[in-house]
Amino acid sequence: MEVATVVQKDVRIYSEWVATLDGYVNAEIQPQVTGYLVRQDYREGSLVQKGQVLFEIDPRPFQAALDMAKAQLAQAQAQLGNAELNVKRDIPEAQVNAIPRMQLETDTHAQLAAKAGVEAGQAAVEQAALNLGFTKIRSLISGIAGIAQVQVGNLVTPSTVLTGVSDVDPIKAYFPVSGDEYSRIASKVNPDAVDLLAPSARIPLELILSDGSAYAHAGYVLFADRAIDQQTGTIRLVGAFPNPGNILRPGQYGKVRAVTEVRRGALLVPQRAVTELQGSTEVAVVGPDDKVAIRTVQTGERVGALWVITHGLRAGERVVAEGTLKVADGATVTPVPYRSSSAGE
Numbered sequence: 001m002e003v004a005t006v007v008q009k010d011v012r013i014y015s016e017w018v019a020t021l022d023g024y025v026n027a028e029i030q031p032q033v034t035g036y037l038v039r040q041d042y043r044e045g046s047l048v049q050k051g052q053v054l055f056e057i058d059p060r061p062f063q064a065a066l067d068m069a070k071a072q073l074a075q076a077q078a079q080l081g082n083a084e085l086n087v088k089r090d091i092p093e094a095q096v097n098a099i100p101r102m103q104l105e106t107d108t109h110a111q112l113a114a115k116a117g118v119e120a121g122q123a124a125v126e127q128a129a130l131n132l133g134f135t136k137i138r139s140l141i142s143g144i145a146g147i148a149q150v151q152v153g154n155l156v157t158p159s160t161v162l163t164g165v166s167d168v169d170p171i172k173a174y175f176p177v178s179g180d181e182y183s184r185i186a187s188k189v190n191p192d193a194v195d196l197l198a199p200s201a202r203i204p205l206e207l208i209l210s211d212g213s214a215y216a217h218a219g220y221v222l223f224a225d226r227a228i229d230q231q232t233g234t235i236r237l238v239g240a241f242p243n244p245g246n247i248l249r250p251g252q253y254g255k256v257r258a259v260t261e262v263r264r265g266a267l268l269v270p271q272r273a274v275t276e277l278q279g280s281t282e283v284a285v286v287g288p289d290d291k292v293a294i295r296t297v298q299t300g301e302r303v304g305a306l307w308v309i310t311h312g313l314r315a316g317e318r319v320v321a322e323g324t325l326k327v328a329d330g331a332t333v334t335p336v337p338y339r340s341s342s343a344g345e
Contacts, residue, residue: 281299
């Protein structure tokens with residue numbers, strides 16, 4: 001009968017949560033003017049830089065509007081010039097009463113109106129130049145550009161979403177944590193840290209991908225949401241993971257795990273040594289005389305292939321680790337050391 005000794009040591013307690021990945025920064029690309037799309041200037045799924053042109057709208061109507069605004073400005077400037085000449089001529093004549101005072105006032109008001117017309121014309125030229133520039137639709141951030149949602153030839157408006165760009169290195173992971181778990185780690189959640197990925201400032205995170213494999217790069221908790229969800233009793237935490245090569249993408253699912261507690265002097269036995277029966281947990285304890293005593297115990301967290309026992313055992317006691325269903329209370333066994341290749345046992 002294989003027998004294991006109850007071990008007492010400090011153990012780290014891990015918690016796992018389902019996580020959803022998202023871009024560190026996500027930007028929807030939308031036009032700022034209405035027009036017909038004439039060109040797509042990027043390759044879908046590629047890395048684009050902030051300010052890079054992604055789409056182009058037919059610029060001809062906007063160029064014509066700019067030319068018209070410039071012509072109207074020139075007309076307003078000519079009117080201002082004429083008004084200034086009138087006022088300049090009227091002043092000395094009004095001083096010697098060669099013309100009515102009212103004529104000088106009228107020409108002065110005309111000069112002010114012409115000056116306002118020039119200012120309005122300048123503003124119209126600036127707006128027309130802006131609109132012409134907006135025909136080249138640029139990326140707001142550097143990141144991975146998504147699939148185009150429109151085709152060349154489509155009429156687009158400022159409400160049209162053309163595509164999306166996501167900064168995915170690092171990439172964020174969103175996951176809900178229970179209120180109790182959050183209480184244990186709250187002191188280490190520091191949203192004011194200067195370096196968002198500094199190991200010394202963050203709770204380390206491991207990422208388990210949907211296929212069960214472990215992601216090669218460690219991440220860290222960035223911050224917690226402002227409030228606990230009253231319906232679920234959870235609070236959403238946000239972590240970040242380095243993403244060289246942009247392998248991880250927004251929308252992926254996985255699990256994140258982190259150490260939420262260090263249990264000092266925990267008593268550990270192999271999970272095989274514990275029998276769960278009708279709501280109770282039991283172990284077969286082997287006494288100094290090699291006789292078996294079935295004992296009810298209370299269990300805590302699982303740590304690898306081991307189980308934390310919170311009540312019912314003492315350090316150094318021996319328990320049956322293999323073949324527990326074959327022994328009865330009071331039976332005498334021939335103990336041999338429990339052999340296991342599992343890590344952590």
